[in-house]
Amino acid sequence: xxxxRPELIPDPTVRRLSLYLRQxxxxxxxxQLTVNSKQLGGSLGLTDxxxxxxxxYFGTFxxxxxGYNVLELISRIKRILGTDKAWNVxxxxxxxxxxxxxxxxxxxxxxxxxxxxxxxxxxxxGQVLSGHEVLPMTHIAEIINRHECRLxxxxxxxxxxxxxATDLVHAGIRGILNFSPTSLxxxxxxAVQAVDVALQLEQLTFxxxxxxxxxxxxxxx
Amino acid sequence: xxxxRPELIPDPTVRRLSLYLRQxxxxxxxxQLTVNSKQLGGSLGLTDxxxxxxxxYFGTFxxxxxGYNVLELISRIKRILGTDKAWNVxxxxxxxxxxxxxxxxxxxxxxxxxxxxxxxxxxxxGQVLSGHEVLPMTHIAEIINRHECRLxxxxxxxxxxxxxATDLVHAGIRGILNFSPTSLxxxxxxAVQAVDVALQLEQLTFxxxxxxxxxxxxxxx
DNA sequence: GGATGTGAATGCATTCACAGCA
DNA sequence: TGCTGTGAATGCATTCACATCC
Numbered sequence: 001x002x003x004x005r006p007e008l009i010p011d012p013t014v015r016r017l018s019l020y021l022r023q024x025x026x027x028x029x030x031x032q033l034t035v036n037s038k039q040l041g042g043s044l045g046l047t048d049x050x051x052x053x054x055x056x057y058f059g060t061f062x063x064x065x066x067g068y069n070v071l072e073l074i075s076r077i078k079r080i081l082g083t084d085k086a087w088n089v090x091x092x093x094x095x096x097x098x099x100x101x102x103x104x105x106x107x108x109x110x111x112x113x114x115x116x117x118x119x120x121x122x123x124x125x126g127q128v129l130s131g132h133e134v135l136p137m138t139h140i141a142e143i144i145n146r147h148e149c150r151l152x153x154x155x156x157x158x159x160x161x162x163x164x165a166t167d168l169v170h171a172g173i174r175g176i177l178n179f180s181p182t183s184l185x186x187x188x189x190x191a192v193q194a195v196d197v198a199l200q201l202e203q204l205t206f207x208x209x210x211x212x213x214x215x216x217x218x219x220x221x
Numbered sequence: 222x223x224x225x226r227p228e229l230i231p232d233p234t235v236r237r238l239s240l241y242l243r244q245x246x247x248x249x250x251x252x253q254l255t256v257n258s259k260q261l262g263g264s265l266g267l268t269d270x271x272x273x274x275x276x277x278y279f280g281t282f283x284x285x286x287x288g289y290n291v292l293e294l295i296s297r298i299k300r301i302l303g304t305d306k307a308w309n310v311x312x313x314x315x316x317x318x319x320x321x322x323x324x325x326x327x328x329x330x331x332x333x334x335x336x337x338x339x340x341x342x343x344x345x346x347g348q349v350l351s352g353h354e355v356l357p358m359t360h361i362a363e364i365i366n367r368h369e370c371r372l373x374x375x376x377x378x379x380x381x382x383x384x385x386a387t388d389l390v391h392a393g394i395r396g397i398l399n400f401s402p403t404s405l406x407x408x409x410x411x412a413v414q415a416v417d418v419a420l421q422l423e424q425l426t427f428x429x430x431x432x433x434x435x436x437x438x439x440x441x442x
Numbered sequence: 443g444g445a446t447g448t449g450a451a452t453g454c455a456t457t458c459a460c461a462g463c464a
Numbered sequence: 465t466g467c468t469g470t471g472a473a474t475g476c477a478t479t480c481a482c483a484t485c486c
Contacts, residue, residue, distance in 0.1 A: 014427055017423075019404070022404075049478075049480070056448070063446075064447085065444050081423045082429065104317065106402075174433070198327045198331050202331065204372060205302055205396070208303065212395070231455060270457055271456065283468050285463045288468085
């Protein structure tokens with residue numbers, strides 16, 4: 001990577017970087033060559049200043065009077081996010097969700113190589129799903145080592161998630177995409193991203209309840 | 222709901238409310254009767270002050286010198302989030318992900334009634350998946366009306382997501398759980414929660430790259 | 443002219459620290 | 465004493481506004 005003092009980049013900025021990338025890839029498909037901060041932010045509901053400040057954390061790659069070169073910006077952001085390289089990934093827990101993720105094409109598009117899937121259920125071990133053989137949990141450490149995996153997708157039941165996570169970390173995993181509804185405790189050298197559909201549904205019901213309140217019912221001036 | 226000036230509650234607070242609820246339900250299983258702000262926050266990596274401030278937005282239901290009554294707090298938070306009532310939900314887009322979500326038990330646990338699934342593919346229409354018959358898209362408005370659905374789960378390809386979302390909103394949907402990797406444009410009366418696995422993977426690769434940089438490589442003082 | 447990059451100003455969210463209650 | 469609820473203080477993130485450059 002090529003920016004200074006990386007530790008003090010705001011988390012929200014990194015989130016938006018992914019959004020910019022998504023938007024830019026769309027523009028690229030439409031054969032648009034350059035984009036300015038107002039356009040890029042507008043479709044995402046962000047201000048132009050926000051976009052410029054975000055990008056400025058990582059260097060200065062805009063062109064005053066013109067905007068940003070779409071292809072250039074795509075490649076810069078990919079390098080920043082680390083998706084310009086290939087990553088080997090393991091998936092643990094082949095339930096409904098795990099199966100769905102095994103057949104998810106988006107991983108490969110982001111440079112993710114799914115090298116193996118694991119499950120503790122002997123019934124599932126040996127099955128081949130979307131081209132991936134399900135292996136027993138006992139092989140986790142060996143496979144992670146052999147393929148130098150740094151990322152894991154965790155789709156096991158909540159009550160075993162912490163134990164599995166600890167094993168993964170010991171085996172060398174440095175980032176976990178956690179689909180189990182539990183807060184994992186891991187060393188500070190390990191990153192965790194939580195995906196919790198139930199939680200997001202609750203956010204929705206809250207917002208919807210709120211909207212229906214503030215618009216129809218009593219006004220709060 | 223029973224709190225004043227709901228429009229000025231910080232978004233992060235609402236997110237954490239869901240986390241508290243998850244934690245509290247765990248405590249309930251362990252038959253713990255009360256919990257103080259330090260315990261509740263600790264397991265989630267939050268300070269005690271944070272917990273107290275969050276809860277105080279919605280009233281005063283702690284007991285000085287004691288803490289919070291677990292059962293009472295669960296029921297209060299559920300009421301705040303709106304998950305004490307039942308919600309009818311439709312799912313649109315029966316791909317790999319849609320199928321996985323149809324068999325997801327977590328919905329029912331949060332009071333969600335999945336009333337129908339829709340897909341535009343004639344091959345899929347008529348199939349019964351996890352007890353839900355797949356209906357053609359032409360029936361969306363009618364079903365939403367008949368069951369007074371306010372929530373929708375959107376698992377269609379990105380290029381049709383905006384059109385489907387617009388239809389859903391016209392049919393009366395007020396909250397969308399969006400799994401398509403696109404930013405939806407909807408009226409301010411409609412809430413959207415985005416679930417983007419590819420995006421979260423990018424966050425992970427960023428953090429992992431960062432960690433391996435700042436720990437082994439050059440230090441940035 | 444048109445758009446970037448950036449210090450300064452603003453606006454939020456988190457943390458502190460303590461009064462008050464059981 | 466132990467813990468809550470909360471104004472005050474701090475710390476971040478966003479927005480403003482303008483000097484700068486193509």
